[in-house]
Amino acid sequence: MRVVIQRVSEAAVKIDGTIVGEISKGLLILLGIAQEDTEQDALYLLQKLINLRIFSDADGKMNLSVQDCGGGLLVVSQFTLYADTKKGNRPSYIRASRPEQAIPLYEFFLRELQKQFQGPIQTGQFGADMKVSLINDGPVTIIIDSRGEI
Numbered sequence: 001m002r003v004v005i006q007r008v009s010e011a012a013v014k015i016d017g018t019i020v021g022e023i024s025k026g027l028l029i030l031l032g033i034a035q036e037d038t039e040q041d042a043l044y045l046l047q048k049l050i051n052l053r054i055f056s057d058a059d060g061k062m063n064l065s066v067q068d069c070g071g072g073l074l075v076v077s078q079f080t081l082y083a084d085t086k087k088g089n090r091p092s093y094i095r096a097s098r099p100e101q102a103i104p105l106y107e108f109f110l111r112e113l114q115k116q117f118q119g120p121i122q123t124g125q126f127g128a129d130m131k132v133s134l135i136n137d138g139p140v141t142i143i144i145d146s147r148g149e150i
Helices: 039-051 099-116
Strands: 002-015 018-023 026-032 062-064 072-077 121-123 131-145
Touching (some): 002 039, 002 072, 018 072, 018 121, 026 039, 039 099, 039 131, 072 099, 099 121
Parallel strands (some): 026 072, 072 121
Antiparallel strands (some): 002 018
């Protein structure tokens, strides 16, 4: 599993012009699922996300987690995080998990997140054509791969 995390002052996702998820201060999480991913990958990333200290404390140092600062999470599925661009100009998505495997793992990730995270959680819609808007705070953007491939 792979995530691109962006620390945001606000973020929203729209489907067909309607906002389906939005947060103010928090993390926009773009989540990609590979064919070989398991629930263990999801749990690993989940712990990293909610405990990652990338929010400023009173001294201006990145020393607080999203939970510590009362932020929210906006989770958006994104299979293109597994794009292979080594050959030609058209990306290959062969490593990305097929929906029949990815959807249950995505839903598991969200269920576990709801159990372990104390703040607001919003989502996009798996497989939908989504429009994501955000104001990146910092900017702070971090990539984490559960298998250490990045």
